[in-house]
Amino acid sequence: MLHExxxxxxxxxxxxxxxxxxxxxxxxxxxxxxxxxxxxxNKLVILGYCYKSIEKFLKDTYEAFCxxxxxxxxxxxxxxxxxxxxxxxxxxxxxxxxxxxxxRDYREVVLTVEREYLKNRVFTLSLLNIQLAKFxxxxxxxxxxxxxxxxxxxxHYFMID
Numbered sequence: 001m002l003h004e005x006x007x008x009x010x011x012x013x014x015x016x017x018x019x020x021x022x023x024x025x026x027x028x029x030x031x032x033x034x035x036x037x038x039x040x041x042n043k044l045v046i047l048g049y050c051y052k053s054i055e056k057f058l059k060d061t062y063e064a065f066c067x068x069x070x071x072x073x074x075x076x077x078x079x080x081x082x083x084x085x086x087x088x089x090x091x092x093x094x095x096x097x098x099x100x101x102x103x104r105d106y107r108e109v110v111l112t113v114e115r116e117y118l119k120n121r122v123f124t125l126s127l128l129n130i131q132l133a134k135f136x137x138x139x140x141x142x143x144x145x146x147x148x149x150x151x152x153x154x155x156h157y158f159m160i161d
Contacts, residue, residue, distance in 0.1 A: 006110055008048040009132075022049070054143060112131070113127075
């Protein structure tokens, strides 16, 4: 059960934790958990969905930046570059690096929980909740920024065309 929760916290669902309606949640067919445990797990795995969404954004941003960088290098080699070739991607790259740092800290906490469990064989949902407490405010807000960026990019793209 712990490993299912840890996988969900890192954006991977399975048979116990499923993805539905743009969120992760306990499979409704699971009957061996109390209502309180299900609510606490559902609260925890919200972080996993945010993690998955942010990680996808970072991957897409990195790929876009690499394409832009190779375009700029080719233009530099051809001496056809001007100030407009760079765009505003440096701001996005800095933002992405900062988000990646948050995700790195988050992954470290999840891995620490797993290490402690493997060492002591003691695990409670309350302990996991306490160790992830600082991310309950941060991750959803970062996820909202990702959604807003995607929406604004989509809006900007169609306004130009």
